[in-house]
Amino acid sequence: MKTRTTKTGTELDLRQDAELDALFAAARQEGAAPSTALMxxxxxxxxxxxxxxxxxxxxxxxxxxxxxxxxxxxxxxxxxxxxxxxxxAATLAGLWIGYAPPFAVDLPGVTGDEETTLAWAMPDISPLLTEDAAVDG
Amino acid sequence: MPLDVTEERSDEDLLALYAGGDRAAARALTLRLAPRIHALASRMLGDGAEAEDVTQEAMLRLWKIAPDWRRGEAQVSTWLWRVASNLCTDRLRRRRSVGWDIAFPEGTEPAADAPGVEAGLQHRARTAALRAALADLPERQCTAITLRHLEGLPNPEIADVMGVGIEAVESLIARGKRGLSAILKGRRDELGFEE
Structure with missing residues (x-):
């Protein structure tokens, strides 16, 4: 018949410590190195x-x-x-309209010299209206 | 800056150099600190993917704090241990809130060079049992035990990491070990421990 021995508290503590140390040692060996991808x-x-x-x-x-x-x-x-x-385009057109005085105000004889007033109020498009310009394209 | 020069510098010096735009300093800090943080996270969490996430997050926080780092107030490594262990603790807490089976996946593989099949199996069983038991401990006991017995930090450094006194660390470790023994009591045979 097998007899069972009773362990003292100190013996039990020592045994438990030794067992835990064995577990810690196993876990310490496990440490995997970080992957290159992680680094x-x-x-x-x-x-x-x-x-x-x-x-x-x-x-x-x-x-x-x-x-x-x-x-x-x-x-x-x-x-x-x-x-x-x-x-x-709309902004530029608005700017030009706003900047140019109304055409009717620039009637010859009312506000000044006809040629000067018209030249100032409108771009000169007369070259485009000549026959030469139409032919040359 | 060549790596052999950065190797001689302290963590704090390297962090200041990195804050000034020195990329070699970032490389040196990564090589020096990331493996240690990864090891801590692996042991606390037992999950490779989560350990990588924690390591990357902890290092990211280091990069961000670099320009505001106040010299002499704390060691860079201690600060990083604290960040990483807190991140791990948060994850452990979340695991418990969602349940054991879902939260605690299969552990990492044992070292490839584990000697012999039987020894390898026992090694694996012991490692898995310890990891599971650690996860059952209160978080602060788990952190203290991991830092002391798995990472090998001295108690004063653990006290700095955890923001408590040395006596509190000793108490956490003692209670943690008693807790581990109680949890593992019924598995002694399975783990190869005899009467």
Missing amino acids: GRILADAYDVAEAREIDPVHAPAPSLPASGRIRRALAALGGWPAAATLS
């Missing part, structure tokens, strides 16, 4: 953070768009390049 990601983060800091050294909330980006965004909001071209 690459960590380094990429380091460079990204450094570059963001170079662009924005005072921790501004968001990097500002370059001028071309802002223009592109504004154009998109307006409806793209065709809309912008139409808007430009």
Whole structure:
């Protein structure tokens, strides 16, 4: 018949410590090295953070768009390049109309010299109306 | 800067160089610190993917704090241990809230050069049992035990990492070990421990 010995508290503690030490030793051997991919990601983060800091050294909330980006965004909001071209043409036409005095005011004899007033009020298109211009194309 | 020069620098010097735009300093810090953080996270979490996430996140926080680092207030490695162990603790806590089976996946493989099949199996069983038992401990006991017995940090450094006194560390470790023994009590035969 097998007799069972009773262990003292100290013996039990020592045994438990020894067993835990064996488990810790097994776990310590396990440490896997970090993968190359992980090291690459960590380094990429380091460079990204450094570059963001170079662009924005005072921790501004968001990097500002370059001028071309802002223009592109504004154009998109307006409806793209065709809309912008139409808007430009309309603006120039409005500017010319607003800048040029009303034609009726520049009647000869009322506001001054006929030739000077008309030349100032309208672009000179007379060369386009001659026969030579029409032939030359 | 050549790597052999950066090897002689302290972590704090390298961090200051990195903050000034020195890429070699970032490489040196990564090579020096990331493997240690990865080992800690692997042992605390027992999951390779999660350990990688924690390592990357902890290092990212280091890069971000670099320009604001105040010299002499803390060791870089201690600060990083603290960040990593807190990240691990958060993950352990989340695991418990979603349940054991879902949260605790199969562990990492044992070392490839484990001697012999039987020894390899026992090694695997012991490692898995310890990991599971650690995960059952209160988080702070788990952290203290991992830092002391798996990472080999001295108690004063563990106290700095955990933001507590040395006596509290000793108490956490003692209670943690008692807890581990209690959890593993019924598995002694399976783990190769005899009466």
